[in-house]
Every structure is written in structure tokens, then in C-alpha cells.
Amino acid sequence: MALDRRQVVARLLADRGDLLVVSGLGSPTYDVATAGDDDRNFYLWGAMGSAAPIGLGLALAQPDKRVLVVTGDGEMLMGLGSLASIGVQRPANLAIVVLDNERYGETGMQRSHTADGVDLAGIAQGAGFPIVATVTDESELDRIAREIRTATGPILAVVKITAGEAPRVLPTRDGVELKNRFRKAIGI
Amino acid sequence: MDATPDLDWRLTIHPLFRAAGIRQVAYVPDAGHTALIEACHADPSMRAIVLTNEAEGMGVLAGAWLGGQRGAMLMQSSGVGNCVNALSLTQICRFPFLTLVTMRGEWGEFNSWQVPMGQGTEAALKGAGVIVQRCERPEDVVPTVEAAAALAFDSEVAVAVLLSQRLIGRKRF
Numbered sequence: 618m619a620l621d622r623r624q625v626v627a628r629l630l631a632d633r634g635d636l637l638v639v640s641g642l643g644s645p646t647y648d649v650a651t652a653g654d655d656d657r658n659f660y661l662w663g664a665m666g667s668a669a670p671i672g673l674g675l676a677l678a679q680p681d682k683r684v685l686v687v688t689g690d691g692e693m694l695m696g697l698g699s700l701a702s703i704g705v706q707r708p709a710n711l712a713i714v715v716l717d718n719e720r721y722g723e724t725g726m727q728r729s730h731t732a733d734g735v736d737l738a739g740i741a742q743g744a745g746f747p748i749v750a751t752v753t754d755e756s757e758l759d760r761i762a763r764e765i766r767t768a769t770g771p772i773l774a775v776v777k778i779t780a781g782e783a784p785r786v787l788p789t790r791d792g793v794e795l796k797n798r799f800r801k802a803i804g805i
Numbered sequence: 806m807d808a809t810p811d812l813d814w815r816l817t818i819h820p821l822f823r824a825a826g827i828r829q830v831a832y833v834p835d836a837g838h839t840a841l842i843e844a845c846h847a848d849p850s851m852r853a854i855v856l857t858n859e860a861e862g863m864g865v866l867a868g869a870w871l872g873g874q875r876g877a878m879l880m881q882s883s884g885v886g887n888c889v890n891a892l893s894l895t896q897i898c899r900f901p902f903l904t905l906v907t908m909r910g911e912w913g914e915f916n917s918w919q920v921p922m923g924q925g926t927e928a929a930l931k932g933a934g935v936i937v938q939r940c941e942r943p944e945d946v947v948p949t950v951e952a953a954a955a956l957a958f959d960s961e962v963a964v965a966v967l968l969s970q971r972l973i974g975r976k977r978f
Contacts, residue, residue: 666891
């Protein structure tokens with residue numbers, strides 16, 4: 618069973634506490650913005666493949682806060698090597714949620730590698746992530762939402778979502794503003 | 806000098822990194838950076854982060870800066886081409902970015918496969934909005950790296966220091 622992407626992200630970010638969020642370009646950025654704009658959201662509009670590495674640098678710099686990367690299957694596939702780099706550093710406070718519609722949504726819904734069986738959770742497991750999951754229902758989603766806040770990571774959860782396109786909710790594209798407001802919000 | 810490269814300058818960079826407050830050092834391994842990589846791993850105030858691909862480095866250092874830490878990246882000239890799109894992150898958000906690039910393909914290179922990217926390194930960096938500075942002699946290293954760190958972090962721009970192949974010494978096959 619596949620879940621609705623907006624409901625998934627709303628659930629993950631409900632009562633977010635001091636969660637720091639990085640979103641991958643395309644729909645994950647719109648999903649995170651829809652759940653509620655927040656100065657502690659760092660939205661990517663480009664630099665495809667960079668969401669997980671940004672999460673890594675941020676998690677290492679802020680070890681007392683939880684860091685959540687929300688990205689898509691295509692974006693994660695472009696940054697696949699970063700899973701190995703994260704596996705070496707093992708930041709306990711980092712979680713990556715891959716919203717997996719098995720499509721490149723931003724470019725016309727072409728099939729991605731996950732549509733033909735490439736298993737991102739399996740790759741993360743092989744890279745040494747202590748918690749990996751493939752989520753297909755609400756109860757597993759609830760469990761992952763809890764683990765993102767408390768468990769010893771790094772965590773990678775693939776959440777299977779339906780491939781329909783949700784209305785676009787566009788946060789600011791001003792990269793300097795996104796950077797500065799994020800830092801200010803966490804007291805830097 | 807090529808056969809017995811001056812080793813002293815290699816030991817001068819780590820103290821400069823410390824003085825600049827650098828806490829995360831992302832790298833793709835390279836022979837020319839060996840002493841610095843080892844020094845960063847041995848320093849409890851720094852996190853040395855080995856990457857599979859140089860493109861990860863812009864993300865890691867952007868994340869570090871978002872979280873209040875300074876970082877630097879070490880790579881070889883062959884890796885610069887891997888960074889080009891990721892450097893849009895640095896440019897569009899004005900993240901400070903400091904990288905030290907060991908050069909291949911420019912001074913008595915044996916391996917022709919290193920030449921295209923070595924010759925294109927400076928143009929690729931400049932095309933991606935990075936300020937490029939070069940070290941040709943051992944005595945260039947301290948002032949250049951120190952000034953590059955100040956430029957990167959104080960003016961919040963992207964700066965690459967190219968450590969020339971003549972400085973590093975030709976690789977012997």
C-alpha cells in the first residue's frame with residue numbers, strides 16, 4: 618500500500634519540537650512547506666543529490682538536535698554515495714526519509730530505479746545505518762516518526778507514496794534568506 | 806626538488822585550519838593531502854569526513870555552516886569537475902567555501918588521463934563562481950591558505966587554493 622505524500626510529511630513534522638529539516642528539491646520541498654513554513658526548514662531548489670550530505674554536516678555540527686532530511690527517490694539516487702559517507706560518520710541524530718513514488722516527478726513522472734526494484738533501504742543497511750525501514754502503512758509511519766525523534770541513528774526510511782501530483786506550495790527560493798533565517802532560528 | 810619534495814609546507818596547513826576555527830574537514834583522499842588528512846583525523850577538535858565523491862563536500866560544508874561550524878574541503882584537481890552543479894548551492898546561498906586542491910596534469914605529468922581536468926580546473930572553478938588562488942612555492946602556502954580562509958569566512962564567498970603540481974612534486978610511476 619502506498620501513502621499520500623502530504624499526509625506523510627504532515628505526520629512526520631507534527632509537533633516537531635526542535636527538529637531541523639532539510640528538504641530535497643522538487644516535491645519534497647513543496648511537501649515540507651505545505652506542512653508549515655518554519656525558519657528551521659532548509660529547502661533545496663537545486664544541487665540535486667545534496668540533501669543527505671547537508672543533513673550530515675548539519676547533524677555533526679548540532680549533535681544535540683535531531684536532523685531530518687526529507688527527499689525523493691530520484692534526489693537520493695543522485696546522492697547515493699553520501700549514504701556510504703554517512704555510514705562512516707554515523708551521526709546518531711540524523712534521519713533521512715525518502716518519499717518514494719518510484720518516479721522523477723519534477724521532470725514528467727519518468728520511472729526511477731526504485732520502480733525496477735532498487736532498494737534504497739537495503740543500500741543504507743549495507744552502508745551501516747543501524748535503523749532502516751520501508752514504510753507502507755500508517756502504523757509503520759507512526760513508528761518511524763517516533764524513531765526520528767528518539768532513536769540512535771542514522772536512520773533511513775523509504776516511505777512508499779502514491780505517484781499523483783499534489784498542488785505546488787512554493788516557499789522562498791532566496792538561498793541567502795533561507796541560510797540566514799535558519800542560522801538565526803537556532804541561535805547562531 | 807621534484808624527486809624529493811619539500812615536506813615542511815605540508816605540516817603548516819593544519820595549524821592554519823585550527824586558527825581559522827575549522828571543525829569539519831571533508832575530503833576525497835589524495836596523496837598530496839596525506840599529511841593534512843592525518844593531522845585532521847588526529848585532532849579531536851576536528852571531524853575528518855571521507856567522501857565517495859567531491860560533490861558531497863559542498864553539501865556537508867553547507868550543512869556545517871547552517872549548524873554553526875566552519876569547514877574546509879580537500880580534493881585533487883580531478884575532483885573539481887565532480888563539484889560543478891553542487892557549487893550552485895555555495896553560490897546561490899552564499900555559503901563560505903574553502904577548498905584546497907592538489908593539482909595534477911600540469912607539471913611533468915606522466916598520466917595523460919589527468920591532463921584534461923588538470924588543465925580545466927581553474928576554468929571550471931571560476932565558471933562555478935569560485936575565487937581561485939595558487940601556491941607555486943613552499944613559502945606561498947602559509948600566507949595563501951591563511952588569506953583564503955579569511956576571504957572565505959569573513960566575506961562569505963567560495964575560495965579554492967590550488968597547490969601546484971610543481972609544489973607537491975611529480976608522481977613517480
